[in-house]
Structure formats: structure tokens, C-alpha cells
Amino acid sequence: MRSYYQRQAGFTLLELLMAMGVFAIAAVALANAINQISLSVAESAEEAAVREQLRGVLLEVTRNNDLAEGSRTIDNGQGIIFQIDIEKLNLRNRQAETLEDIYEVTAMARRELGGQRSEIVERADTWVFKGMFGNR
Amino acid sequence: MKSSFSVWQPPKASKGFTLLEMMLSIGVFLLLVVSAFSIVGATTELMTEVSETQERSLLRQRFITACRNSFEAATSKSSLEFEYFDRGGSVQDTYLTLTKAPGAFDFGSNREDHITHVVLASEIRSDGLIRSGVYYLNDADYELAKTTGFKDLEASYIELVPRMRQMTWRFYDEQRSEWVPTLDGDFNAYLIELTIQTLEDSQPLRTVFFCLNGA
Numbered sequence: 001m002r003s004y005y006q007r008q009a010g011f012t013l014l015e016l017l018m019a020m021g022v023f024a025i026a027a028v029a030l031a032n033a034i035n036q037i038s039l040s041v042a043e044s045a046e047e048a049a050v051r052e053q054l055r056g057v058l059l060e061v062t063r064n065n066d067l068a069e070g071s072r073t074i075d076n077g078q079g080i081i082f083q084i085d086i087e088k089l090n091l092r093n094r095q096a097e098t099l100e101d102i103y104e105v106t107a108m109a110r111r112e113l114g115g116q117r118s119e120i121v122e123r124a125d126t127w128v129f130k131g132m133f134g135n136r
Numbered sequence: 137m138k139s140s141f142s143v144w145q146p147p148k149a150s151k152g153f154t155l156l157e158m159m160l161s162i163g164v165f166l167l168l169v170v171s172a173f174s175i176v177g178a179t180t181e182l183m184t185e186v187s188e189t190q191e192r193s194l195l196r197q198r199f200i201t202a203c204r205n206s207f208e209a210a211t212s213k214s215s216l217e218f219e220y221f222d223r224g225g226s227v228q229d230t231y232l233t234l235t236k237a238p239g240a241f242d243f244g245s246n247r248e249d250h251i252t253h254v255v256l257a258s259e260i261r262s263d264g265l266i267r268s269g270v271y272y273l274n275d276a277d278y279e280l281a282k283t284t285g286f287k288d289l290e291a292s293y294i295e296l297v298p299r300m301r302q303m304t305w306r307f308y309d310e311q312r313s314e315w316v317p318t319l320d321g322d323f324n325a326y327l328i329e330l331t332i333q334t335l336e337d338s339q340p341l342r343t344v345f346f347c348l349n350g351a
Contacts, residue, residue: 027171027175030175031175034178034179036180037182037186038182038185038186041186041190041336042189044194045189045192048193048197049339049341050198052197052343053342053343055342055343055344056329056344059327059344059345059346060308060329060344063326063327063346064310064327065310066313071206078335078339122278133326
């Protein structure tokens with residue numbers, strides 16, 4: 001009778017293939033993870049840039065004297081569209097008097113994905129009292 | 137009868153490895169070592185790139201934040217002036233001066249009282265890029281600088297961004313409801329627009345500042 005060790009003097013082709021397969025899967029997973037890191041860093045840098053622009057747009061709209069209800073869009077020419085919605089708020093104080101000239105401003109940064117599709121990158125909203133920066 | 141002596145025999149061939157087996161195993165080992173090294177190399181390179189990207193993004197962000205804080209630090213005594221000079225480059229050198237704004241570009245330090253003018257400069261370099269920094273001037277130096285076109289200033293200077301492709305200011309003229317490139321015409325600009333693109337940025341970034349007291 002031949003012993004076990006005598007039979008196992010080398011590796012069979014199947015064993016080699018399996019080992020190489022496992023190694024390949026691990027290598028692909030690693031490469032994928034590394035790629036993911038670089039993508040997420042690039043994305044976060046872009047988001048920071050969009051956030052900064054959104055902040056500027058929001059400031060530009062809210063500090064302007066001619067604040068009025070309505071919607072408008074600004075295209076930054078880099079595939080991002082800023083949509084600004086200005087709505088008048090109906091607020092009352094304890095004496096049930098309506099507080100005039102308070103607006104809710106919502107700014108949204110959308111990235112165009114082609115066709116009619118788009119995704120929201122960043123969104124911000126604020127309340128503005130029209131008279132606060134007016135009359136200057 | 138069996139003899140108790142036996143003739144010496146060489147060990148069986150299967151006790152060692154053949155040349156082919158050795159070469160194959162060395163080949164596989166080399167393959168593994170090379171792939172391990174290339175993975176480590178690629179990871180290191182990527183991490184360097186990632187940290188550089190973050191650093192650049194942070195530099196730009198810090199610059200914008202410093203500008204915003206400075207404009208918001210303007211008091212009712214502050215004023216804003218804008219000078220520009222054509223030095224023969226593709227763009228003009230610009231000097232945005234905040235006068236009597238104690239908190240402007242002080243980076244947390246208490247500035248000496250005689251420094252009354254803080255000038256945010258955008259100057260073209262010999263290689264065609266733009267550098268941006270801040271000059272700290274007293275009254276006399278500022279008057280002199282205006283006559284000499286801010287050339288060869290002997291004043292404290294802090295470089296903020298060393299290399300940029302673009303740095304452009306615009307000011308919102310409320311009377312005409314439009315952005316204008318200069319403060320000429322003596323109007324009050326409460327909204328200030330800055331467009332910058334550092335050397336590594338793929339696209340310019342536009343942002344807006346509010347300076348209620350700077351006009």
C-alpha cells in the first residue's frame with residue numbers, strides 16, 4: 001500500500017488553480033478598496049467646493065435688497081445647477097400679529113447626470129428678515 | 137540465509153526537488169514578491185496623492201475662510217479700496233485694501249495699532265502664475281504704495297497662496313444691479329465676489345462675501 005505522503009509529493013493543477021483564484025480575489029478586493037479611497041477623497045473635495053459656492057449663492061440672494069418670492073436657477077458652468085427658492089413665511093407673534101418680511105430661502109446644488117436626471121449634492125436653507133440688511 | 141551485510145545505496149531520487157520544481161517555486165515566489173511590492177508601492181503613491189489633494193483643498197478653504205472672516209471683521213469705521221495695475225502680464229495685479237479693520241487677516245494675533253491698512257494682493261509672478269498674500273501697512277506706507285503702484289514694498293508680508301491660475305474680484309453695484317470688476321465710481325459694495333483657481337484645481341471656484349461695513 002502506498003502511503004498518503006507518497007501520493008502528495010506535488011500539487012495538483014486543481015489545487016494550484018484554486019490557490020491562484022483565492023489570491024486573485026484578494027488582490028482584486030484590495031485594488032477595489034484602494035480605488036474607492038481615491039474616489040471618495042476626490043468626491044469630498046468636490047463637495048467642499050460645491051458647499052463653498054452654495055454658501056456664496058445663498059449669501060448673494062439673502063443680502064440683496066430686492067428679496068422677493070420666487071424661484072431661480074444659477075448654472076455655474078461646471079455641471080452644477082444651483083436652485084434657489086424664496087418663500088414668504090407666515091409667522092405670528094403672541095399677539096397674533098403677522099410678522100412681515102420674513103422669508104425662507106432654500107438653496108440646492110444639483111449635479112446633472114444627463115437626460116432629465118440629476119442628484120442633489122448639497123442643500124441649505126435659512127430665514128431672512130428683509131429689512132435687516134436693507135435701507136442702506 | 138540472508139546476509140547481515142548490505143551494500144550502500146544512494147538515496148532515492150524522490151527525496152529532493154527536481155530542477156524544474158525549484159525553478160517553478162522560485163518563479164511563483166518572485167511573482168508574489170513583485171505583486172506585493174507593486175501593491176505596497178501603489179498604495180503609498182495613492183496615499184500621498186490623497187493627502188496632497190486634501191492639503192490643497194484645505195489651503196483653498198483656509199484662504200476663503202480668512203477672507204470671509206476679514207470682511208466680516210470690518211467695523212463701521214472700516215473702508216474698502218481697490219487698486220489695480222497693468223504690469224504687462226495676462227492679468228492685472230490687484231490690491232484690495234481694508235482700512236481700519238482691526239481683525240482683518242490678523243490670524244488671531246493682536247496687530248499693532250499703527251497698521252491701519254491691510255492689503256490683500258494678487259500679483260503675477262515671473263512664471264505667469266499668480267501669488268496672493270497680505271501686506272500690512274501704516275498710513276504713510278500706504279500713501280507711498282499707492283503712488284509707486286505697490287512696487288517694491290518694504291512692509292510685513294504674509295504669503296497666503298503661492299501659486300494660482302486665477303484670482304479675480306468683482307463687486308456688486310446695487311444701483312445698476314450688476315457685478316462690476318472695480319470699485320471705480322465710488323459706490324458702496326456690500327457683496328464681494330471672489331473667483332479663484334489654484335494651480336491644482338481643475339475648475340475655478342466662485343464665492344461671495346458680505347461686507348456690511350466695508351463700503
